[in-house]
Amino acid sequence: MSKVNFLGEDNFIRTMKTENSEFRKAHVKQGKFKSFDGTTLNYYFAIPDNATKVVVFAHGFCEFFGKYHEYVWYLYQAGLGFYFLEQRGHGYSEGKMKEPDVVYIDDYNTYVEDFHVFMDKVVMPATSEMKRILIAHSMGGAVGTLFLESYQGYFDRTILSSPMLKMKSVPSKLVIILIRFYAFLFGKRKSMAPRQKHFDAKPVFETSSAQSRARYDYMFEMRLKDEHYQTYGAAIGWGLASYKVHDRIFKNISRLTLPITVFTAGQDHLIDPDGYREFAAKVPHAKIIAFENSRHEIFNATEETRNEYFRQVLEIVESV
Template identity: 35%
Template sequence: MNFKDIFIEDKDFANAMKDTILPFMNGKIQDGYFVNTDGLKLHYQMMINPAEKASIVISHGYCEFSTKFTETIYYFYKMGYSVFIVEHRGHGFSDRQVDGFSKVYVDRFENYVKDFNQFIEKIVIPESRTKHLYLFAHSMGGGIGAMYLEKYPKVFEKAVLTSPMIRLVTHNISNFVAAIVCILSYLPMFSKRYLPKHHDYDHTFKYPYCSAMSKARYTYQYNEREREPHYRTNGATFAWIREALNVSKKILKNAHLIEIPVILMQASKDTLVMGDAQERFCQKAKNCKLIRFEGSKHEIFNATDEIIQDYYSKIFDYYEN
């Protein structure tokens, strides 16, 4: 199948989601839970293709959730792949270690990697019809994916890291202020507290001041958050930002341990993660190709029709050749 034959343009997206994608996926996509070694119950979805070429495992980003990737899952399945996605701890229907649905907290970034490996061992490998595993990882999930490839270099055969969080953009925060935040984050009274200017989900419709360029796609994801309180992750805690800042050095230090071919998709207008860190990562990894999408914001899969079509076409060319 040619991807261009199934691609959905922005003007058609709302109707296609309602009339084509969701009805097609109904009965094919399965929900499940597994318990990790920390006793947290983590939610996942899988869509097993009877003619599976390989299994694609999705690692989502900060404040994201499984149904944000409904379109992506649909495309992967239609192109011949089984698809698996786990909601990282503290996201979606997975257990949280803080009160409410809005705060994003993790005590160690490595716990995301540990959870991801348990998901692969407990669910992905037993349920897959082939032994071929491909990684698709976005933003924070790209940071998790990069660390995973460094620690478990032989599990996946290919990997796509899309706008990966190798290093966060910290804007005008000085090293001194970042150090103070990290120190405070270890104190029990601060670790699970919101960072300044971070807060509970407030129902604000943020388009066009967001990471998506496609209004139709942003609207669908916004409506999902309005529909389901579990999807309302919204603000970082002191502990999460400490781990997000510290993980950069670890990822770059160990990039040479990655053994498989990697494609890194970079957005030219990304304001959330640093392009120079992505480039250093690609230089350090043994077999990494960086593809830059001019004019795209952070969410390349939610950009303009032209960019999205080019983006997925390059992904499928890579997975299939």
């Protein structure tokens, strides 16, 4: 495996603002493209000289490229290229609501088709001779899995990191029907869902998905400085679309044939572990690796867990 020096806690923010910033200025490029319905989506990429493999990211709910600055740096140091699409309604991609901190989607097929257009228009023409690896986190894990079930031949391997195969606290089918009826009747699909909240510029590290304070602070500082990064709460429509994801994924689960590794977090307050158990039973060739002491964001966990996660990711990608 390539030698990559993983950052600790004390030197993280200083290094991100110096060496990592210099790396991004020198090597990372930004691009935009029109999706299937004319929505303009934003992406970032960097390809080292002589790279033979490229990682394509599908990020999670309310995330943006800045949260992955450390991640893509490690890949680049290992000689790996990357493409990072900011999904519809996130970061500098279009699709935001009038309240820009609220995330809405009509259906997950929209995310999947955005990703399909991204692959066809941007990634495939530039990487036709390269191995391609999908790394998908949380909501992106749901999007990525649905994409793989619909479209074959785009990737050689997949890593799902805390994928949203099954959400926690999903209402009963009757309640979902009532919510859908209410949202339709009163035009509330794009309104913020109950128990969600707007971005209030107050850090909540203790109840966040991260265990590294430095990494949380780095990300939160970007949120404070840029409205594009202040996505924070789900619209009712996003919730309704997300409730359907589990059944959709497992309806076509037999279509998953490529090598898959699933990293799971034992202290995850967002994902129902029953989804992982069901996935393991129905996709027997998938390798499930549990980080029992991690919260949802394993790449932002404690140092020992985080370093082992990155070590395994690099080992998997380099083995393709």
